[in-house]
Amino acid sequence: MVGSDRDMWATGTLGLFQGGTSVSVLDSTIGDKFEWMAVGNAVGPGGVGGSDYEVDAYCVTTxxxxxxxxxxxxxxxxxxxxxxxxxxxxxxxxxxPDVYGSEELLKVPYRQVFKEIMDNAQDSRITSNWRQEEAEKAFTQLTQPLWAGNEQPTEAFVDSIASQIQDIMDQPRP
Structure with a gap:
């Protein structure tokens, strides 16, 4: 395995990487190997780049x-x-908003991009069968031959991956 998409991007193997704000933790890993910057998603037919969310829960148990x-x-x-x-x-x-818009954080250029994205976030959509993580892991694994140079991005290769991901998305909720 060549490594995760995060690892490949942080080492300069990939020139482009899509991730959330957590990717900023790689700033110290990248150091001065190369300059990087964040951008929002590409604008789609609806005129917006879309958005997503995640939840980390803190719990106090009985x-x-x-x-x-x-x-x-x-x-x-x-x-x-x-x-x-x-x-x-x-x-x-x-x-x-008082965190992602804080003066201290906005001194960092990519945090300004994050603020703009947060200020314009849309309602989120989740996969109806709750298998997004499973599909993402499968996608990472299935694309390894491409990143390793053992496969070309042919129509057959892409269709095979799409079919396998669709099979996951067609499964019922766990």
Whole structure:
């Protein structure tokens, strides 16, 4: 395996990579190997680039020995201060406008792009069978021969991948 798309991009093997704001954590990995910048998705027929979302949940369970303290920690993790600090060290800062729009984070050029994208985000759509992650993993695996130079992007190769991904999307919910 050549590596994940993130690894190949961070090492300069791929010249273009689509990812979310979490890709910014690779800034320290890339260092001065090459210059990079973020851009929004290509504008589609509807005149917009589209958008997506993800959810990371913090939970305090009923079995917690210190539920009040645990909840205070969760409150901090969801705070403006914590979000800005997460952005300073690199990575996703969440959906708080007072975080992604903070003066401190907007000093970094790609964060300005992220702010524009967040300010114009659309409602999200999820796969009806909840198998997006499975399809993404299969896509990464199925395209490895292309990235390794063992396959060409022929119509047959692309159709084969599309068919296998469609098979995943046609499955019922787990």
């Amino acid at each position: 079995t917690s020995e210190h539920p009040n303290e645990a909840f205070e920690w969760v409150q901090y993790l969801c705070s403006q201060e914590s979000g800005v600090l997460l952005g300073i060290i690199g990575g996703t800062v969440g959906g708080r």
